[in-house]
Each structure stands twice: as C-alpha cells, then as structure tokens.
Amino acid sequence: MRFVRIAIVVAAVAMLGVACGGDGDGGDGGSTDSITMVDNEFQPSSFTAASTTLTVTNDGQALHSFTLPDGDIDQDVQPGEDASIDLSGLDAGTYDITCKYHPEMTGSATIS
Numbered sequence: 001m002r003f004v005r006i007a008i009v010v011a012a013v014a015m016l017g018v019a020c021g022g023d024g025d026g027g028d029g030g031s032t033d034s035i036t037m038v039d040n041e042f043q044p045s046s047f048t049a050a051s052t053t054l055t056v057t058n059d060g061q062a063l064h065s066f067t068l069p070d071g072d073i074d075q076d077v078q079p080g081e082d083a084s085i086d087l088s089g090l091d092a093g094t095y096d097i098t099c100k101y102h103p104e105m106t107g108s109a110t111i112s
C-alpha cells in the first residue's frame with residue numbers, strides 16, 4: 001500500500017506543477033523583463049519580453065551566452081553576473097534563443 005500512496009503524491013505534485021505554469025522549471029514564463037541562466041538551461045526558457053530591455057542573470061557556475069541567431073544578439077554572461085540586453089532593434093515575432101557554449105540550452109523569446 002505504501003507504493004500506492006507515494007504514487008498518488010507524485011501524481012498530485014506533477015499536476016500542481018502543470019497548474020502553476022512551470023515557473024522555475026524552465027517552462028513558459030509569460031511576460032517578463034528578466035530571466036536567469038543556470039547550468040544548463042534558461043529559466044524560463046520560453047517567455048514574452050515585457051519591455052525592450054531584458055536583464056539576463058547567470059546563476060550558474062559556467063560561462064553562458066544569451067544568443068539569438070536570427071536577432072543578431074550574442075551576449076556572454078559570466079557566472080554571478082548579469083547583462084542588459086537591448087531588444088529594441090528586433091521586429092515583432094518569436095526568436096529562438098540558445099547558449100553558444102551549451103547547444104542544449106535552448107528556448108524562445110517573443111517580441112510583441
């Protein structure tokens with residue numbers, strides 16, 4: 001019976017995570033003007049820019065970059081530091097984001 005109870009708790013927690021929109025787990029962050037890098041993902045990985053300036057903070061141990069291959073943006077962010085990214089030159093749309101040092105770090109930024 002103990003396994004069943006654990007399974008129910010796990011299922012309930014999983015549903016809670018979905019209901020909360022995945023804040024902090026790299027999912028859709030809605031509208032924001034700041035994101036965080038950890039090793040190795042963006043949090044949130046998918047977001048809509050709330051303004052033309054985005055603050056990107058590297059909370060990881062490794063050097064990361066905030067790179068929009070289609071937006072001509074490529075900004076290194078050292079561990080423990082942050083950078084202000086100027087988004088004002090971008091047309092409205094959704095852009096892939098990645099870290100050039102860690103190709104598995106991916107996401108998308110929507111400019112409205």
Ligand SMILES: [Cu+2]
Nearest residue numbers: 064099101102
């Ligand atoms: Cu990286």
